Amino acid sequence: MNNLQVVTYTSKYANDWNRFIMASKNGTFLCHRDFMEYHQDRFQDHSFLIYNDKKLVALFPANIKNHILYSHQGLTYAGLIIGKHASLELVFQIFQKLLETIDTLGIEEIIIKPSPKIYHLHPSDELDYLLFKVQAELIRRDLTLSIDTGQTIDVYSSNRKRGLKKAQKNELLIKEEQDFELFWNQILIPNLEEKHGVEPVHTLDEIRYLKSKFPKNIRQFNVYKDKQLVAGTTIFETVKVAHAQYISANNTKQKLGSLDLLFHHLIHEVFASKPYFDFGVCSVNQGKQINSGLQAWKESFGASSVSQDFYSVFPKNHHLLNHTLI
Template sequence: MTDINIVRYNVSNYRAWNQFVAKAKNATFLFQRDFMDYHKDRFQDFSLLIYKKNKLVAVLPANTLGDEIYSHQGLTYGGLVFQKEIKFENVLAIFKELLKYLNSIGFKSLVLKQMPAIYTGVFTEEIDYLMFVLKAELLRKDTLSVINLKGEQLKISNNRLEGYRRGVKHHLDVKEEDDFELFWNSILIKNLKDKHHTKPVHGLEEIRLLKKRFPKNIRQFNVYDDEQIVAGTTVFETEFVAHSQYISGNENKNTQGHLDFLHHHLIKNVFKDKAYFDFGTSNENNGLHINKGLQFWKEGFGARTVTQDFYKVSVINYSLLNNVFI
């Protein structure tokens, strides 16, 4: 008889969920319900709360699709979120009971989008080890370009410094804005459509809503040339990381150096006290390829590679966790 109880999330758990996430060892504002629920119409939520002896010890932001459950597809990263003090033995017991529970209600597999290590203040790779024991399939491995702002920083390349100097020469100006309309409608939407035949993950009204809910975490920086917008980036700021969620500029980036100028300013001034600056991934085609030019540009600022793993585990394999300890 186990002392672990698993409950599906509903609105009555709103406060308990948010309070737990706020103190968890591996959570950011993306796991708050006010962030997760902005696109609840797109996903069938199947988030779970996990209790041990009636104490909340873990949550799983999740959605379902067919006979699979995903650590939420609407989030950049996910996986199980644990209380800060939890030890390996309890992680193993919780994960085993989670797989048993999912198996008992008819799911075939669990797909996990792991949180990159830079986003946590406490080591939290227990699940990565359990994926090995469970013979999980590694579906994808993305690369993130990250600057370690608290460690030994690599020199900014001459190409990026030259771009920065062109920005200075053209008297470019970086401003933090409270609204996103100018960047979205003048720069971002057009560029994504023309270059990638896609559109922003967040619509204009959605990013405005999220900014209202998380004003300190979602920040917009625009670059102006004589009051005319020429570039910008939308930054998701967490405790340890400043992450450029969107980066885009007009066709004059090589002439004016506006993206180099912008990110030199962010790295050297705005976010210099963060632990990491994350440019995000340059991967395409489900992680199998890397945009060489984009990677080159990011590494010019001294960014180097951090990986993010995506796993698929058959929930029926929970018995493989029976004899981990000897």
């Protein structure tokens, strides 16, 4: 048995945490402490570090609310973050030790949303198997629409092709910007308010702060017609995925083809070397329904479905991992 120790995160472990994230199998900058803590006032952090003989071997980003541990409500995905060289046996032992520790704290339930596989730098499906072993319950499944850029993308719908021709005829200009104010205030906030009665997940100040911390990972692309902003998208870029965090355009998008040109440019030029371009979710209502208009629009660029699962786990079931390896 390995000499495992589970430690509750405090700020003194920040450097260890961040170094491990960037060298892990399945962590991204979203799990970096600078990203996790931009909204720390909204979540009670209860993350864990797992050491083996004093060497950091795994992380579990988490927050606690109403005696339930979430991994992590402030992140799109999280789960168990493991090192590149961790053996299957070690990961089994890490997870069992983690559940045992959480059980002794009196926490009765954990909600885990593992990162989708397109974000993994190396195959790391150990958690999938472990969730099966501890009889985790699948409580939600979202669908995101992503393009595998390694395949020939020749499935644009007729609408997208017409839109691209309109955009080229209208001589639209695409620019990468370093600030988000125009897009947030002129396009994104008004559209979300009008169509859905909501605000962006990130305020303007928050997205600016995150950009200052992750300048190579958070990028803004705007579309202009005669120097007038008409559309844009905010991209969260990881090693393998360019993810469209926000997409919005004014009411001229059909006439001008602004989004058609923007995403053609991003997919085929800016992020052509990325294995995946992710348009984001098309599921709503906790994964129970699909926004068919959104789904059809994203598929019209050649995107197809990738699932993201949410599980309920009872820490007391850690004993079900006994004798797994024979």
